[in-house]
Each structure stands twice: as structure tokens, then as C-alpha cells.
Amino acid sequence: MVGITGYGAYVPRLRLSRQAVYDANKWFAPGLRGQAKGERAMANWDEDSVTMGVEAARDCLNGTDPKSLRNLFFASTTLPFKDRQNAGVIGTALTVEQGLMASDVAGSQKAGTSALIAGLTAAQSGAPTLVVAAEKRMARVASANELQFGDGAAAMLCGTDKVIAKLLAHHSVSMDFVDHFRGDESDFDYTWEERWIRDEGYVKIVPPAVKAALAAAKLKGADINHFVMPALMAAIPKQMAKMCGVAETAVRDNLGANLGDTGAAHSLMVLAHTLESAKPGERIMVLAFGQGLDVVILEVTEEIAKLSKRRGVSGWLARGKVETNYMKFLAFNDMLPIDKGMRAEFDKKTALSVLWRKRDMIYGLVGGKCRVCGTVQFPKSQVCVNPNCHAMDSQDDYSMQGLEAAVMSFTADSLTYSPDPPAYYGMITFPEGGRFMADFTDSDKEQVKVGAKMRMTFRIRDNDQMRGGFKRYFWKAAPA
Amino acid sequence: MAKGIKDKVAILGMGCSKFGERWESGAEELMLEAFKECLSDSGIDKKQLQAAWFSTAIDEVHVGKSGIPLSTTLRLPNIPVTHVENMCASGTEAFRGACYAVASGAVDFALALGVEKLKDTGYGGLPGGRGGPLQALWSANGTAPGNFAQLATAYQTAHGVADADLKRAIGHVSWKSHQNGAKNPKAHLQKAVDMDTILNAPMIASPLGLFDCCGVSDGAAAAIVTTPEIAKSLGKHDIVSVKALQLSVSNGSESGHNSWDGSYFHTTRIASKKAYEEAGIKDPRKEVSMFEVHDCFSVTELVTMEDLHISETGKGWKDVLDGFYDADGKIPCQIDGGLKCFGHPIGASGLRMLYEMYLQFQGRAGARQLKDPRIGMTHNLGGAPRENVSSISIVGRYE
Structure with a gap:
């Protein structure tokens, strides 16, 4: 029996107030007034699909040894690299390389569900398979998309052991229905008229595909307890459920109030949210519309009660901070030619040979533990750092990314260039041993204190725009 | 031996x-x-x-x-x-x-x-972006003020010094150097500044404000x-001779091992001890006539005076506020204005400190001349509190 064996999610801490966006843009687009409610998740300047994907994957694995993974699918339409496997970056950050088939899935809003189907198929043999989907879409200033979109990531672990939601059936149709597109010369979507998308798209494509999926699962619409269907048009999910014979009460909330639509990740995001409270025996139908339709039908098992606790969508949603500074949102998204000053000009060229040699350290936050004195240290070094030891070649790898750290000293630096000044950084210490001077992120004055507990998070350190946008990733400390 | x-x-x-x-x-x-x-x-x-x-x-x-x-x-x-x-x-x-x-x-x-x-x-402050290709991948996006600001946080934590007390003490360090620098025609900054200006200056890296940072010269x-x-x-009189030269370099224990609490300079403690020994100085608080220390930031000077074994650990801020290191105090420190006011052209600073000592011993220090100095110590620091080189020299009259 193949199915989902774990789920996870990630929502960035910042929540952009839609009212603030509207207030800034109403002179130009007064028609957006009706959408000026609630917040949308907004990635910090140091987050992209890969970093958010890593966080969702960590939330999902939650104790599962990443080295057991055999397949890793990463779905997004906002992959930071066109040619450099994005899924491979996630794998390296999770410290899994050997025996891993990694693949990026892209090009459509149904990339997330397509990756899930691929993942479930690959896992049929019993091979643990991680499906990650993340999105950080750009939208034009004063557009509806700017208010509708949200940034975030979700992850599903697929396998045959301890399945919490077994696969009943899946069905797909693929057709070149272009409701919107984003060409490779643009950062933004170009969208056709909504009424046409509804009448010729959803109405004609969804019901027959759902019918076929229900037939394959030997179910009727009424058997579906949770109907997961992202759509930018708010009325669509209920209309589709009705057309498919699914109860209106089964239609899941698309988390528009304070998350927004996370694009290719959104079906899995809402699925993760559904699994947080789903009961054994309940059936979940997951849809994703985008040049066709993917339909996945799952049935929750008794195993769900035994699943270890994780933050999940609700946990991440709960740690939000409302951002009312629309200018900051624009600056973070490179939509504002802000005067960064000369300190932003320092060359950020990455020696790829160094990155390769030190990938465990840089991407995995792997330190060392001395076999002679037991001291944990970062980075791992050939001579033990303990002044009373200094043993040579005595260290084993020691993963630090899951350890909680504490702030020993810190500052808020207004001199250094940071896209979000002042730059917080400080010496963090791990109770197991080891310390280093780390950049902080998702931090503000109220939270950063001596002794504050910090959680390590995978982030963008620099973006080398001189060389077409090579993102340098490393770990930062965020308030736990 | x-x-x-x-x-x-x-x-x-x-x-x-x-x-x-x-x-x-x-x-x-x-x-x-x-x-x-x-x-x-x-x-x-x-x-x-x-x-x-x-x-x-x-x-x-x-x-x-x-x-x-x-x-x-x-x-x-x-x-x-x-x-x-x-x-x-x-x-x-x-x-x-x-x-x-x-x-x-x-x-x-x-x-x-x-x-x-x-x-x-083309911009203020020290040029940044140094370090090798590995450092560039993981070291914090820091600056000199940001690194030294953390000395202040850690010092306060270690000794329970209140924010206002620390701010006043480090403010006094800079106030004193401005008083001295005003008497030095070669100094970069030759203007006395009042305490209010110092305490209310814009923040550079908390808790260090503008006047807690030395000039870039x-x-x-x-x-x-x-x-x-x-x-x-060669017929020279008033000969100034070298009494000690010591250098201590971090080996990574402060930055990588949890035994260091961030509140002091491990290297300075070692180098100064060795320097006193080399110079035959038994009680430095009594024997040293003047100091030129590496006051790249006000808090650096405050903490250094403890690491040089002059002020008691955790009590240096009180000596500072008592005027112990002022021009008319027990042991004047930065009588030439220090890095703070004389300025800090990096490669020249250690020699600049010696220059002031040399002038003082020969009675050529003009308006800032001290009375009969015998022994002087320079302290020249490179790097950050967690990883640094601490260089000490002791010079004095040759007798």
C-alpha cells in the first residue's frame, strides 16, 4: 500500500497587510478595494523557493533520517536556477546525496500535484520519496495577483511503511489551456479574462477528470470528505465541488485570509493543512488546475494518530508578523531601485570548487565531534578546537542544523549593507558544544536578547547579481 | 634561555x-x-x-x-x-x-x-569584503563596529553592568580622547566634544554610537x-629603549570553543603578562606612566585596561568614570588622542602609538606633555574580539 507517510509545511514569518498594499496603490487601482483584507505571506529578502522548500522538507521529515530518501521531487514555477538542479540543493541541505534520484518539476500550477503523483508512483516499490513544492511568485505593482499570491512551501513524504493517507486513485488530463502564462522574458503572469477561464476552462475540464478519478477509486462524489482545490477565483472550488457531486461542506478553505495562494505548492499546502486534523477513514481529493488537471484521491489511515508532532501549516501560520511597509515588500522583491550604497557593491563571486569541497559544512551545517574529548565544534577541523585537547584528525561529522542555539552576544549593525537594516548577527552557542558568529534572520529588537533561543534556518546569504543571480545559501539563526 | x-x-x-x-x-x-x-x-x-x-x-x-x-x-x-x-x-x-x-x-x-x-x-568606514573564498560563504555579514559592539553586550552580561552605566563609561572614554586630541596638531580630530553629543549620537552598531568609533584616517x-x-x-641623549615586545595570536578557541564568554581579550591577557615579565615590571598599575592602547572602539579601550591587568576585571568601567585614565588621572591613556582622535591609518597606528611615547619621554609633546614619564605601554590589536592579534610593546627611558 503506497501513500503519504508524513507531511510538512513552511510559511515565511512576514505577512504583508493587504490594506497597506491597497492604501499605497488605490490612487491607481481603486478596484482592488474588495481584496484589501487580511494578509499574504511574504518571503523575507533571504528566502526563495529552495530555502522555503528546505524548511518544509525539515518540517516533514521531523526525525526521519534524510539519508533513507531514495527520490526527491521539487516542484515550483519559481526555481532560482534554470540549469543547476534545485532539488539537488535541497538534497544537499538535507545531507542526502548517495542513492538519491532528484528531479525538478516545473512549468505549471499543477507541478506540485504532478510531483506528488510521480512521488507516489516512485514510492510504490517501497523507496522513501520526498515531494517538496515551493513558490515565491512575483506580481506587478497594483495587480490583483499581488494581493492574491502568497509565498510558502509544503512537503509530502511518500512510502509504503506507516502510511497515514493511502493512495486510492489518481487521474490526470493535460491540455494546452492557456488561462495565464509567464514567458521566459518576464517575471510576471499574463492572464486572460476570468469569465472565459471559468466557463471554458474549469467548467469543461474539471468535472470529467474528477469523474474518471472517482471511477478509478470506485467512489462517488459524496464519499469525499475533504475537497482540496486551489483557485484564484474564490467561487470556483464550491462550484466545482457541486458539479462533481461533492458536498459543499467538504470544500477546504484555501487559506486566503493570511497566507495567499502559493501557486504550484498550494494543493500540497492545503493538503498538509487538511492532514493536520483529518480522521482515519476520511477521503481527501486533491486537485490542481493548470494546462489540464491532476486529481489525487487519498484515504486517511489509523497511522495518522501516531505521527510525530510537527509545526505544519497551522504552526507556521501562528508565528507570523504583520508587515505594513509595502515599500519593504517592493524592495525585497527587487521592484524598487533603492540606493543600496557602495557597501552593496562588494563582489560576491563564489568559488564553486570551494563550495563543492565544503558543501557538508555550508549546505548541511555539518560540524565535527572530537572522538578524544567529545567536543562538538563548527566548522569541523583537523585539529580539535578544545584548548585542552587539540587532537589531530579526531573528528566525526556532527550535524548541527537541528540543534537549538543560544545567543551569547549580538549587535544590530547599521553600517554593513543589509537589504533589511539593521543587520542582526551575533555569537551563537550550541549546548552540545560549538559556536560561531552567525547572521540572524526573522529578527527584531524585541526578540534578540542575550540568552535567547535560536533555531537554525537555511537562507540566502548573498545573491551574486553580477553573474546572473547565483544564490549563496547558508544557515542563519532565527528566534526559535 | x-x-x-x-x-x-x-x-x-x-x-x-x-x-x-x-x-x-x-x-x-x-x-x-x-x-x-x-x-x-x-x-x-x-x-x-x-x-x-x-x-x-x-x-x-x-x-x-x-x-x-x-x-x-x-x-x-x-x-x-x-x-x-x-x-x-x-x-x-x-x-x-x-x-x-x-x-x-x-x-x-x-x-x-x-x-x-x-x-x-569613496565611502566612510573601513573597506569591507575581505577574507578568502570559504569565509565568504559562511562568516557573518559583519563590520568592525558590529564585532566590537558584541564585546559590550558580553561584558555587560558577564559583570552585570547596566546599559546606562556602560554607555556613560564608554562615552567617557571617547570624551577623554577628544579632550586630548584637541591638543595634538597632528591629530585627525582636534575638537573637544561634550558628553551629551557623545551619548546622543546616531547608532552605528548597538550599543556603539558614532563617537564610540575611531576615525578612519x-x-x-x-x-x-x-x-x-x-x-x-652618535651623541644622543634621552635615549628611549625597547623594554618588551610581545604578540599573542588567537588560535580559534574564543571563536570556536564555549569556554570564552566574549567579555575580554584572551590574547591581550597573555601578551601583556609576558610583556611585563620581559620588561621586569612587577606592579604595572604603579610602574607604567602612560598607555597608548588600541581604542578602535570605546569599549575596546575599557575592556583592554582590564586585560592589561591595570583595572580589576569587571571594574574597569568604574576606573574610567573615576578619571583614572584621563590626562590628569593616575595613568593617562591616549594622551595623544588615540585611534579615536589621532586617527587610525591601519598600518601606521602601532608606530603612531610609539611616536607619542617617544615624544613624551623626550619632553617634546608640547601642550599635552606629561610630567616625567618613565615607562609607556602600547597595545595594538588586529581583528575582532573573538579572533585577533594582540601586540604589546613597552618602551621607556634607557638608564
Whole structure:
């Protein structure tokens, strides 16, 4: 029996107030007034699909040894690299390389569900398979998309052991229905008229595909307890459920109030949210519309009660901070030619040979533990750092990314260039041993204190725009 | 058993350029300005120099690498020139090289010259973006003020010093240096500043405000050293000799091992202890007449006075507020204005500190002359509290 064996999610801490966006843009687009409610998740300047994907994957694995993974699918339409496997970056950050088939899935809003189907198929043999989907879409200033979109990531672990939601059936149709597109010369979507998308798209494509999926699962619409269907048009999910014979009460909330639509990740995001409270025996139908339709039908098992606790969508949603500074949102998204000053000009060229040699350290936050004195240290070094030891070649790898750290000293630096000044950084210490001077992120004055507990998070350190946008990733400390 | 450097080397001559924003001068002009004064003060001819040590720390923004820039600028007689770099302690490093050459008997006359031309970068503060390709991938996006600001946080945590007390103490450190700098015609900043201005200045890296940070300056300083015997034979009086030269370099324990609490300089404690021993000083609080310490930031000076074993650990801030280190205090510190006001052209700073000592011992310090100083200590620090080089020299009257 193949199915989902774990789920996870990630929502960035910042929540952009839609009212603030509207207030800034109403002179130009007064028609957006009706959408000026609630917040949308907004990635910090140091987050992209890969970093958010890593966080969702960590939330999902939650104790599962990443080295057991055999397949890793990463779905997004906002992959930071066109040619450099994005899924491979996630794998390296999770410290899994050997025996891993990694693949990026892209090009459509149904990339997330397509990756899930691929993942479930690959896992049929019993091979643990991680499906990650993340999105950080750009939208034009004063557009509806700017208010509708949200940034975030979700992850599903697929396998045959301890399945919490077994696969009943899946069905797909693929057709070149272009409701919107984003060409490779643009950062933004170009969208056709909504009424046409509804009448010729959803109405004609969804019901027959759902019918076929229900037939394959030997179910009727009424058997579906949770109907997961992202759509930018708010009325669509209920209309589709009705057309498919699914109860209106089964239609899941698309988390528009304070998350927004996370694009290719959104079906899995809402699925993760559904699994947080789903009961054994309940059936979940997951849809994703985008040049066709993917339909996945799952049935929750008794195993769900035994699943270890994780933050999940609700946990991440709960740690939000409302951002009312629309200018900051624009600056973070490179939509504002802000005067960064000369300190932003320092060359950020990455020696790829160094990155390769030190990938465990840089991407995995792997330190060392001395076999002679037991001291944990970062980075791992050939001579033990303990002044009373200094043993040579005595260290084993020691993963630090899951350890909680504490702030020993810190500052808020207004001199250094940071896209979000002042730059917080400080010496963090791990109770197991080891310390280093780390950049902080998702931090503000109220939270950063001596002794504050910090959680390590995978982030963008620099973006080398001189060389077409090579993102340098490393770990930062965020308030736990 | 090594006997140390005490009284084996004498300073024959010194020179120091005006420090500041020397828009009209390049490194070459600054080097010559210091060298001309130094050579004339020494009374020897350039041809008599047998070796030179040349210090710059951020050479990529001015002279470039190697000993060639010094040799070419001064047209030295094809003698050995060694370019040294030990971050902000580079100046003392050049002096150490020259002294060791003389002490070994290898040469009779050696030159140490340090220079830094920083004001051609187009922005304030020190140039950033240094470090190798691995560091660039993981070290924090920090600056010098940000690193030293953490010394303040950790010091407060270790000793339970309230925010207001610390802010007042470090404010006093800078206030005192401004008082002194106002009397120094070669200083970058020659203006006395009141406490309110200091305490209410904009924040650079919390808790350090603008006046907690030293000036970024252009400048050069130089010394010619020989043996005391040769100095005497040349008819010199008031000979100043070297009593101790010590350098301690971090080995990663502060930055990587949880035994260090961030509130002090591990290296300075070691180097100063060894220096007192080398100079034969038993009670430094009584025996040392003056200090020139590395006050790159006000808090650095405060903590350093404890690590030099002058103030009790955790009580330095009280000595500061009591005026112990003021010009009219028990042991004046930064009588020339220090890095704070004299300025901080990196490669020259260690030599600049010695220059003030040299003038003071010879009674040539003008309006800021102290009464009968006997022993002086310079402390020249490079790096950050968690990883640094701490260079100490003790000089005094040769008797």
C-alpha cells in the first residue's frame, strides 16, 4: 500500500497587510478595494523557493533520517536556477546525496500535484520519496495577483511503511489551456479574462477528470470528505465541488485570509493543512488546475494518530508578523531601485570548487565531534578546537542544523549593507558544544536578547547579481 | 634561555605624518612625510639603513603588495624590505621586525614604516569584503563596529553592568580622547566634544554610537632603530629603549570553543603578562606612566585596561568614570588622542602609538606633555574580539 507517510509545511514569518498594499496603490487601482483584507505571506529578502522548500522538507521529515530518501521531487514555477538542479540543493541541505534520484518539476500550477503523483508512483516499490513544492511568485505593482499570491512551501513524504493517507486513485488530463502564462522574458503572469477561464476552462475540464478519478477509486462524489482545490477565483472550488457531486461542506478553505495562494505548492499546502486534523477513514481529493488537471484521491489511515508532532501549516501560520511597509515588500522583491550604497557593491563571486569541497559544512551545517574529548565544534577541523585537547584528525561529522542555539552576544549593525537594516548577527552557542558568529534572520529588537533561543534556518546569504543571480545559501539563526 | 628584548634596542629617530582625510596626498606622499621627519630626527643618512619593515593592512586599496612600494618611494639603497601585515596591529609588527634585526646583531640601523591610505574608497568606514573564498560563504555579514559592539553586550552580561552605566563609561572614554586630541596638531580630530553629543549620537552598531568609533584616517609613521650603544656613540641623549615586545595570536578557541564568554581579550591577557615579565615590571598599575592602547572602539579601550591587568576585571568601567585614565588621572591613556582622535591609518597606528611615547619621554609633546614619564605601554590589536592579534610593546627611558 503506497501513500503519504508524513507531511510538512513552511510559511515565511512576514505577512504583508493587504490594506497597506491597497492604501499605497488605490490612487491607481481603486478596484482592488474588495481584496484589501487580511494578509499574504511574504518571503523575507533571504528566502526563495529552495530555502522555503528546505524548511518544509525539515518540517516533514521531523526525525526521519534524510539519508533513507531514495527520490526527491521539487516542484515550483519559481526555481532560482534554470540549469543547476534545485532539488539537488535541497538534497544537499538535507545531507542526502548517495542513492538519491532528484528531479525538478516545473512549468505549471499543477507541478506540485504532478510531483506528488510521480512521488507516489516512485514510492510504490517501497523507496522513501520526498515531494517538496515551493513558490515565491512575483506580481506587478497594483495587480490583483499581488494581493492574491502568497509565498510558502509544503512537503509530502511518500512510502509504503506507516502510511497515514493511502493512495486510492489518481487521474490526470493535460491540455494546452492557456488561462495565464509567464514567458521566459518576464517575471510576471499574463492572464486572460476570468469569465472565459471559468466557463471554458474549469467548467469543461474539471468535472470529467474528477469523474474518471472517482471511477478509478470506485467512489462517488459524496464519499469525499475533504475537497482540496486551489483557485484564484474564490467561487470556483464550491462550484466545482457541486458539479462533481461533492458536498459543499467538504470544500477546504484555501487559506486566503493570511497566507495567499502559493501557486504550484498550494494543493500540497492545503493538503498538509487538511492532514493536520483529518480522521482515519476520511477521503481527501486533491486537485490542481493548470494546462489540464491532476486529481489525487487519498484515504486517511489509523497511522495518522501516531505521527510525530510537527509545526505544519497551522504552526507556521501562528508565528507570523504583520508587515505594513509595502515599500519593504517592493524592495525585497527587487521592484524598487533603492540606493543600496557602495557597501552593496562588494563582489560576491563564489568559488564553486570551494563550495563543492565544503558543501557538508555550508549546505548541511555539518560540524565535527572530537572522538578524544567529545567536543562538538563548527566548522569541523583537523585539529580539535578544545584548548585542552587539540587532537589531530579526531573528528566525526556532527550535524548541527537541528540543534537549538543560544545567543551569547549580538549587535544590530547599521553600517554593513543589509537589504533589511539593521543587520542582526551575533555569537551563537550550541549546548552540545560549538559556536560561531552567525547572521540572524526573522529578527527584531524585541526578540534578540542575550540568552535567547535560536533555531537554525537555511537562507540566502548573498545573491551574486553580477553573474546572473547565483544564490549563496547558508544557515542563519532565527528566534526559535 | 632567551633573555628577551629589554634594552637591546633604542629608538634613534621617529616621524609621523599629519593624520586625517588627506585628500591631497597618496600613500607615497604620506610615507615620505613620516620618513623625512624620522630620518632627520635620527641624524643618520638614508644610505646607512640596512633593512626595512613596511606595514600596511589593506594594501589592495592603495600601495599594493610587497616591499617594493616602500623601496621605490623612498629610493632605498636596494636593502631588504619586508612587507608585513597583521591586520590593525601591522604597525607594531614592522617595529618588531626592525627591533629583532638590530637585537640579533644582523644590522645596525633598521627602518620600520607603516602607512595606510584609506580615503580613496569613496565611502566612510573601513573597506569591507575581505577574507578568502570559504569565509565568504559562511562568516557573518559583519563590520568592525558590529564585532566590537558584541564585546559590550558580553561584558555587560558577564559583570552585570547596566546599559546606562556602560554607555556613560564608554562615552567617557571617547570624551577623554577628544579632550586630548584637541591638543595634538597632528591629530585627525582636534575638537573637544561634550558628553551629551557623545551619548546622543546616531547608532552605528548597538550599543556603539558614532563617537564610540575611531576615525578612519590616512597617515604614516616611521621609526629608525639601532642599539643603545650606537645611539650613545652618535651623541644622543634621552635615549628611549625597547623594554618588551610581545604578540599573542588567537588560535580559534574564543571563536570556536564555549569556554570564552566574549567579555575580554584572551590574547591581550597573555601578551601583556609576558610583556611585563620581559620588561621586569612587577606592579604595572604603579610602574607604567602612560598607555597608548588600541581604542578602535570605546569599549575596546575599557575592556583592554582590564586585560592589561591595570583595572580589576569587571571594574574597569568604574576606573574610567573615576578619571583614572584621563590626562590628569593616575595613568593617562591616549594622551595623544588615540585611534579615536589621532586617527587610525591601519598600518601606521602601532608606530603612531610609539611616536607619542617617544615624544613624551623626550619632553617634546608640547601642550599635552606629561610630567616625567618613565615607562609607556602600547597595545595594538588586529581583528575582532573573538579572533585577533594582540601586540604589546613597552618602551621607556634607557638608564
